[in-house]
Amino acid sequence: MKKTVSYWLIALWFLVMLISYWIFLPPINIFSVAFWFFVLEGLCLAFGVIALLSLGGKVQQITFQVPGSRARKVVSAPKPAFGKALSAISFAIAAILLILGASTFLNSRLFRAKSYANVIKVKDADFTSDFPETDISHLALLDRSSAKKIGDTYLGTIDKVSQFGISDDYRQVTIGEQPYRVSPLEYKSFWKWFSNHKDGIGYYVKVNQTTGKAELVKLDKGMKYSDSEYFFNDTLRYLRLKYPTVIFGDPSFEVDDKGNPYYVATTYKPKFMLTSNDPTGAILLNAVTGETKRYDLKDVPKWVDRVFSANNVISRVDDYYTYQKGFWNTVFSQTGVKKTTDIYNYISIGSDIYLYTGITSATADSSNLGFILVNMRTREVTNYKLASATETAAQESAEGEVQEKHYEATAPTLVKLDGKAYYLVSLKDAAGLVKSYAIVDAEDYQQVTVDNDIETLIAKFTDSDTSALSGVTTNSGKSAEKVKVITGVVDKLASQMISGSTVYYISSSGEIYKVKATTDTTDSLPFLAVGDEFKGELQDDNYLTKFEITNKK
Template identity: 40%
Template sequence: MIIKDVTPNDTINKKRTKRSFNPNYLYFLLAIGIFIYYYLTLPPLHYASYQTWFFLLLIYAGIFAIELIKDSNQWLKKIKNNSNQATEIKFGKLPKKYRYFYWPVIAILLIGLVGKFIFSPFFMAKDYGQMINPVSKDFKTTFPEVNIDNVPLVDRDTAVRLGNRHLGALTELVSQFEVSDEYTQINIKAEPYRVTPLKYAGLFKWLNNFSQGIPHYLQVDNVTGKVEVKTPEKPIRYSYSDHFGRNISRHLRFNYPFSIFESPDFEVDDEGNPYYIATSYGRNFFLNEPEPNGLIVVNAMTGEHQKYAMDEIPSWVDRVYSADLIMHQLDQNGKFKNGFWNSVFAKEGVTETSDGYNYLPMNDDIYLYTGITSVVSDESNIGFVLVNLRTKETTMYTLSAAEEFSAMASAEGSVQEKGYKATFPLLINLQGNPMYILTLKDSSGLIKNYSLVDVQDYQKVYIASNMKQLIQKYGEDNPVVLEAINEETLEKVSGQVEKIQAVIKEGETYYYFMLDGKVYQVPARLNEYLPFVEEGQTISLKIDELSNIHSVDLTEIFGDKANQETVIESSEEADPLLDNIE
């Protein structure tokens, strides 16, 4: 039998050996951290993406830190083993491998900085100015006359309120789902809508419902404000409120890891099928100025996806170019179209966009509208642009006009006692006359009035509680041809007057009649005999589908002399601008 002596120092050394940590395990932790970061932030793997370079920098820093920890362990051991000798460690004496860390970083930074400078507006100003090329046209002859009944005056804020209120009334849905705040403006069969999917009302509601998917989306009519709950053929299984691989951003990134794209938008085709669309981007000048180079379309029900070239995009897609990109390129065009030095010193012809924009639906496309003003004066616009958000076709209409916020202030001033706030206006061609059209909302965000403001003389303001009355008021000062009323579409209501009350609203007298328990608001201008009607007498009203009263028949009270069937003059030559105005 051999007995080996074990000293206390040997025991301590063995314990230290067992407890020592292998720094190579840090690479395993780094790999996990890299995966988690990529899974959560989803950076594209593309040389022109700053997210990519930041992602690589984090990996680089992690490797550098691990190598430094490994070497520092060895340095500490040397210090302990040579406790009686001075040990000096200098940065310049670091192992040669560290050169492979800092020299590539320096080289990449130099290439990036030099590249951004060479491809900057200082050398390429006119190229920056030509990223978008507005074509000048005459307003009166070429600006499209928009159907006044098709102007989308229900803005995003109002659409959100209407959508949330509508879902709140559906108890079977509100317990499990909420309304997503996407509300994308699109055209469906040439009609303007905002659409948004429902979303799971929290993690536990997702756990309860993710196997069935999201059953509905909301569709808000941008003209009437009518909200509909739409049910597609199959439930929506890919959305922002889904998790893991069914999250729409993650689904796109894992299928297109090398593409640069922004947050996808919810859209609906003409058959009501829900999709998410994401525009992919390249760069115009090395690392500068993103430019769309394709479109990725994802079926929100099945997850099927396809990437289209710019000349192959489906016709139902309305939004390829983002509003922010268009506004930026318009500013670049106005700033650099006459060269870099002109933009700094003389500033001759230098322009910029207004501080706001709006959307105008025309010909089954969505157009971005904004004003153009000179940088030396922002009190008025020198023109307007319309940009097709699917094709980037851009038209400039040179027209001296009031700046949009001046028109908004003028409209608010007309009802200042009520404290209404104006929405950003739209420019319309009202039978050859350029007019701003906007809504006035109360403190709760509800539309209370509609307003027309003369573009060239913003002190001329017309305000009414509905669109028909607004056009009638405008017609009092301007020749407006209205189409004759289709009498067959009007409903006739007759009855004895139970109660009658006169009220003055915005300088106009209205009579409130109660017939069979229902209240009807009748403008005094419809019939000059209205002030003489008494309770118990019989009257007849003609009402359209929107409950607007078109005529008052008082012949049973005052005879034929009081019969006034309609107050809107007919014309054999109806203007398509005002089709269906009644």
């Protein structure tokens, strides 16, 4: 009976450990913290199993003197075999925890600040002469949420629409040097997977970030490997079983320049003992065939857009600018300490995706000292020196220009037009739909130009051909509505200050129109009088833009 219980407890230990491995999938690698936590879990469970076995095992009587008296006390304790096992496991658990704690502490930035600062190298350059001129035809206008709104409208066009949804991935990639957001379809539930997994997932969505046009791409053969698969075809589990000792991150969906779907899993190795994982390469998984191949960093195919994560890039850049003079300098004098700003975005240059963000001082004021551009496949970092406003300041300035409409500014896109730096900002309404665009002068963020038509807006700042932006769609997936031009005669006129800006109220033919005074409105606006003829483009809340006085009384 006792042996039977022992066998059952040992079998239960194996079962729990197997289930734990199936769920958490830790790499069998001594340089992985996840592996050591898995080992600790096994040791703790083993301690419990042996402790339970010892309760039913043979015991020995131990007599000891009660301190401070002549009395003796007899207690029962496990036989030495169990006692030694429990002691050994306890020692192993304590040793692992001590090693993990000591490794983390001794390899922290407190002791190895300069080592962290030197993980990457940053090349300095001049923005005016070295930063690439923005290619209008490859301008990424849509952020992730906007692309998702457009892409999700195409789900109803597929067969078996009730069986699938569209993944929330919408990862930014370049296909033939054009910026896209791509996302695969996914099974809506286990039972819908059970009914359809033999044929696989036959579609993915791609949204052109320049034109806003979406396409539901039908594959010749369905994807048999994805994040929504179960059991052995789940991407993370499939790769873990093929590469049990490799440390890698969650696979992310990408497509090559021919439109073939892949999952890309970045491989890692700790930089300092067991801490600070840093990419070493990538594993590519063909989502249709299941074929995999592992690459070192220098050999990763050029169509792969993002090997390095934004968190890794920003963390390394912050370390570089923060710890050049050691840890304690960041606490006291903060000499030369800089950091990245709170907002970052991506831009496409050629066939690569670049992360950019501003570099500001440790005091985090509203000005940047320059910008960094980071290739997300190679992590080559270039710092472009240019005194400018922060991205947050640019957002606030753009929102202030249309404050009466309560639009919300998206993360700015850094553009260079005719040799000058600007922030391009999309302005969304409460429903999350892009209603207008703003260009903010990066060096003087109070200079803001707003227009509902992106082609017209960009054309004001560059001589480049802007025809690629003609007919850019909105988040609804439909072309922007035709602008209504209002003409009339001023019957009555009044004005008032709203949040620091003068708004003119024009009564004409029973309607009241509003014109907000900005740097772009005509200089003759303050001299507008009853009887004057005018025209302008009608916007929300009866505001007029591109206002002109056509015939002065």
